[in-house]
Amino acid sequence: MHTHTLTELSAQLKNKQVSATELAQLYLHRIAASTLNAFTGMNPELTLEQAKDADARIARGDVTPLTGIPLAHKDIFVTRGWPSTAGSKMLAGYNSPFDATVVEQFRKVGMVTLGKLNCDEFAMGSANENSFFGAVKNPWDTGAVPGGSSGGSAAAVAGGLTPAATGTDTGGSIRQPAALCGITGIKPTYGRVSRYGMIAFASSLDQGGPMAWTAEDCALLLNAMAGFDARDSTSIEREPEDFTRHLTDDIKGLKIGVPKEYFGEGLASDVEQAVRNALKAYEKLGATLIDISLPKTSLSIPVYYVIAPAEASSNLSRFDGVRYGHRATDYADLADMYRKTRSEGFGDEVKRRILVGTYVLSHGYYDAYYLQAQKIRRLIAQDFQQAFARCDVIMGPVAPTVAWDLGSKVNDPVANYLADIYTLSTSLAGLPGMSIPVGFGQGDKNSKRPVGLQLIGNYFSEAKLLNIAYQFQQATDWHTRRPHAS
Amino acid sequence: MQWEVVIGLETHAQLTTQSKIFSGAPIAFGAEPNTQACPVDLALPGVLPVLNKGAVERAIQFGLAIGARIAPMSVFARKNYFYPDLPKGYQISQFEIPVVQGGTISFAVEKDGKTEMKTVHLTRAHLEEDAGKSLHEDYHGMTGIDLNRAGTPLLEIVTEPDMRSATEAVAYAKALHALVVWLGVCDGNMQEGSFRCDANVSVRPVGQKEFGTRCEIKNLNSFRFLEEAINYEVRRQIELIEEGGTVVQETRLYDPDKKETRSMRSKEDAMDYRYFPDPDLPPLVIAQAWIDRVKTSLPELPGAMRERFVKDYGLPEYDAMVLTQSKGMAAYFEAVVAAAGREQAKPAANWMMGDVASTLNREGIEIGESPVSAEQLSLLLKRIADGTISNKIAKEVFAAMWEAKSSSAALADELIESKGLKQISDTGALEKIIDDVLAANAKSVEEYKSGKEKAFNALIGQAMKASKGKANPAQLTDLLKQKLG
Numbered sequence: 001m002h003t004h005t006l007t008e009l010s011a012q013l014k015n016k017q018v019s020a021t022e023l024a025q026l027y028l029h030r031i032a033a034s035t036l037n038a039f040t041g042m043n044p045e046l047t048l049e050q051a052k053d054a055d056a057r058i059a060r061g062d063v064t065p066l067t068g069i070p071l072a073h074k075d076i077f078v079t080r081g082w083p084s085t086a087g088s089k090m091l092a093g094y095n096s097p098f099d100a101t102v103v104e105q106f107r108k109v110g111m112v113t114l115g116k117l118n119c120d121e122f123a124m125g126s127a128n129e130n131s132f133f134g135a136v137k138n139p140w141d142t143g144a145v146p147g148g149s150s151g152g153s154a155a156a157v158a159g160g161l162t163p164a165a166t167g168t169d170t171g172g173s174i175r176q177p178a179a180l181c182g183i184t185g186i187k188p189t190y191g192r193v194s195r196y197g198m199i200a201f202a203s204s205l206d207q208g209g210p211m212a213w214t215a216e217d218c219a220l221l222l223n224a225m226a227g228f229d230a231r232d233s234t235s236i237e238r239e240p241e242d243f244t245r246h247l248t249d250d251i252k253g254l255k256i257g258v259p260k261e262y263f264g265e266g267l268a269s270d271v272e273q274a275v276r277n278a279l280k281a282y283e284k285l286g287a288t289l290i291d292i293s294l295p296k297t298s299l300s301i302p303v304y305y306v307i308a309p310a311e312a313s314s315n316l317s318r319f320d321g322v323r324y325g326h327r328a329t330d331y332a333d334l335a336d337m338y339r340k341t342r343s344e345g346f347g348d349e350v351k352r353r354i355l356v357g358t359y360v361l362s363h364g365y366y367d368a369y370y371l372q373a374q375k376i377r378r379l380i381a382q383d384f385q386q387a388f389a390r391c392d393v394i395m396g397p398v399a400p401t402v403a404w405d406l407g408s409k410v411n412d413p414v415a416n417y418l419a420d421i422y423t424l425s426t427s428l429a430g431l432p433g434m435s436i437p438v439g440f441g442q443g444d445k446n447s448k449r450p451v452g453l454q455l456i457g458n459y460f461s462e463a464k465l466l467n468i469a470y471q472f473q474q475a476t477d478w479h480t481r482r483p484h485a486s
Numbered sequence: 487m488q489w490e491v492v493i494g495l496e497t498h499a500q501l502t503t504q505s506k507i508f509s510g511a512p513i514a515f516g517a518e519p520n521t522q523a524c525p526v527d528l529a530l531p532g533v534l535p536v537l538n539k540g541a542v543e544r545a546i547q548f549g550l551a552i553g554a555r556i557a558p559m560s561v562f563a564r565k566n567y568f569y570p571d572l573p574k575g576y577q578i579s580q581f582e583i584p585v586v587q588g589g590t591i592s593f594a595v596e597k598d599g600k601t602e603m604k605t606v607h608l609t610r611a612h613l614e615e616d617a618g619k620s621l622h623e624d625y626h627g628m629t630g631i632d633l634n635r636a637g638t639p640l641l642e643i644v645t646e647p648d649m650r651s652a653t654e655a656v657a658y659a660k661a662l663h664a665l666v667v668w669l670g671v672c673d674g675n676m677q678e679g680s681f682r683c684d685a686n687v688s689v690r691p692v693g694q695k696e697f698g699t700r701c702e703i704k705n706l707n708s709f710r711f712l713e714e715a716i717n718y719e720v721r722r723q724i725e726l727i728e729e730g731g732t733v734v735q736e737t738r739l740y741d742p743d744k745k746e747t748r749s750m751r752s753k754e755d756a757m758d759y760r761y762f763p764d765p766d767l768p769p770l771v772i773a774q775a776w777i778d779r780v781k782t783s784l785p786e787l788p789g790a791m792r793e794r795f796v797k798d799y800g801l802p803e804y805d806a807m808v809l810t811q812s813k814g815m816a817a818y819f820e821a822v823v824a825a826a827g828r829e830q831a832k833p834a835a836n837w838m839m840g841d842v843a844s845t846l847n848r849e850g851i852e853i854g855e856s857p858v859s860a861e862q863l864s865l866l867l868k869r870i871a872d873g874t875i876s877n878k879i880a881k882e883v884f885a886a887m888w889e890a891k892s893s894s895a896a897l898a899d900e901l902i903e904s905k906g907l908k909q910i911s912d913t914g915a916l917e918k919i920i921d922d923v924l925a926a927n928a929k930s931v932e933e934y935k936s937g938k939e940k941a942f943n944a945l946i947g948q949a950m951k952a953s954k955g956k957a958n959p960a961q962l963t964d965l966l967k968q969k970l971g
Contacts (some may be wrong), residue, residue, distance in 0.1 A: 077532075078530075078531055078532040084531060084532075086531065091531065094531065096530065096531065096532065097525060097530070098525060098530075098532075100532055195534060196532065196533070196534050197532040197533075198532055199531045199532050200532070200534075200766075202765075203765035203766050204765035230536065231534060231536060232534050232536075233534065233535065233536050233537065233766060233767050233768060234534075234765075234766065234767075234768060310762060311765055313566075313760075314564050314566050314575070314576055314760070314762070316575075317566060317568065317574060317575020317576055318529040318531075318573060318574045318575050320568060320570075320575060322570045322573075322631065323528060323529070323530075323573065323631075324530070324531075334570065338568055358760065361566070361760035361761075361762055362758055362760060363758045363760075366760075366761075366762070370762060
């Protein structure tokens, strides 16, 4: 049962083959027995209560395809009933008095919350090794990282601990762990999914999205997750849409842009091989490959690592020990309280980014760093618009390598930053991006680690992206492979 | 050496919205600590700001009233600093592109015994949120944080360094205060901190082009403190320079008990606020249609009303200006004139600026709270005009009306009647009084006849006294002249 997709479970609930309570119990047991460290917060009593409500809804026929389906939230979304920690000591044990909009939306359709998912502290990281609650293991190879920052989300889905999870993506944090764990994830257009109740990392980049086994699952989840929210001023007001509406459309004649910058130096050959194979599969489905160029790709790393830390340094100022969260026990005065609280409460990577962000916003440096980065950010967005004049979708690898070994890069933050090269520019441009499993590489360990294909669409083209992904998954079976560990 | 004083003011006017600038929490002064703060105001993890359109609307009203440019696109920025009563660790303000740009405020100011018109140019006015309050007392060595005020909408109104004396600065501040209250964008309550000023003060030798080094005096919440603080600061700077010292650019605080300013922090200690556009808030776009709509809903502005009072009622410029200093005074005046007739405009103005103003002043109340209604006052004016009472008796009647606290429209008549204050215009009665006075004051009569004009006034005074002030003065004069031949 735990290997089933959300869509399959939905059918079983509808046919009364299984109840929401039975499903919740199954996953709760699996989570309790899991060694992946994917979860940071559980509340089985509340989970079962929600399952009971869902069963009651099903009994009276008040259902959507998502009613009764279990779901877990990245611990960046605040929740009533489960601690909301952002993977940080700063918020260990913090209980939010309100639910994030996304959490609320999923509750409205009757999904059942299993718990909170481990992640890099304040979503800063690419390996989920920056969590106060410890690293998460990749179910395909428990010696490997699951990717990050939504590493708990990806590992939990892949490990059969939940059929669906929420993630957040600031520079690749949905797409990269989805790729490294062999599942499907989509980062919508910036402004599609409400950020209210999503603990902010970099406000102009943060975007929530669903993670599950298949494109169809993601489309169903996005139907509940996306939508205008008056509480988020960057949320975009648009007619609600059904993201499943194009799934079965034929993709004959689809023009796929293949950026040469995504296949250059640094791309591991096993990843390239799997991606090229996937592109061939698309050709078989009637698509055409077009060589394109995204010349500013390499600039996305410095631009991202100016803008994201700048916003983060300000966003994280509220964690000062005054009103909630961690506060140092002994301090001489106010400044000392701030210093100790923040030194103790934040991990190294978070501190590193606060320092960088504070520096680039400082008087005398602002123009050279922050303003300059914003200008290049616009040029990066223009790159994409030029590309989309020639193609319908852009495809390439999600990450340059398959999952690396736990602990192998923890002392090399720059190596971690470089691993984001293919996902950062999409975030900077605010475009929707997806990752779908397209095979396996061996890494340097001679093990079997998943490879993801990245699909980048133009603004608000999620339904089209999901269609393109769905058609691939109708023709291939990578999304049906399951790991052994959990 | 002759010194010239240069002053610029930054005023924080709290806007009269129902809720906060970036959250739906209510704004109520004096509530229990932290009861007017929602998750957004407390900066709980995950919350986001949503701009209150009412605050923008008020900024537009203000901008239009001072003839400023309303920016079609302005930007909210974060001002980053750590303080316990600043929950987010940054204040949302406007930095590079404010919503209101330019504009002027004109007002009358006393200079060398004369009244002059003065115009101050505004640099900008921008929207921002207020911080909370740190309470250092009552917590036994700890500090209490009250976030009720956090997120309260403010309009920060910044002038050019256009003022040249504390008197001008206070006159500007009063004119600005009157304007924001007139518009209804601010309640103007200075005790509650709804209107507070920072003064940038510098001095330079008369004739020098460059400005001197300025000091900023923070948080002056009364016109008196503003005046005292500037005067102290000017003296301090002049003395410092004349003794061979130099003024250091710094922020200073005014101590109203010691009547002096003292250093708070120097420029070297000035914080780097790391301003940057707030990524949680898209640029504020104001369509021309919105500006047009606000324009049509604006009340008549003091300047336009002043011109109308001169033109329609034939009032002197000065009277028109005084009467248009508050919406309440202007409305009361117009109500009096409407009831008493247009020819009573000047007497009405005199009464408003005289007995009415001084009585309000004495009692420390606003015109809206006056126990004498405009209708009641208009009857009094009619009774002066028709000779029922003299102007002098009218003052007595007015005082009685004030005390009576009655709503009767005929109050003036009732009091004239009950107190027997009706003017004596009956020739027979007046002749009788004059005869008695002449008989009792033979000496004065002699003096008058020998050419002493002053004696005539003495006789009039006696006659008026005998009539208990009720004699019709003109008639009395004529009759006495006749009698004395």
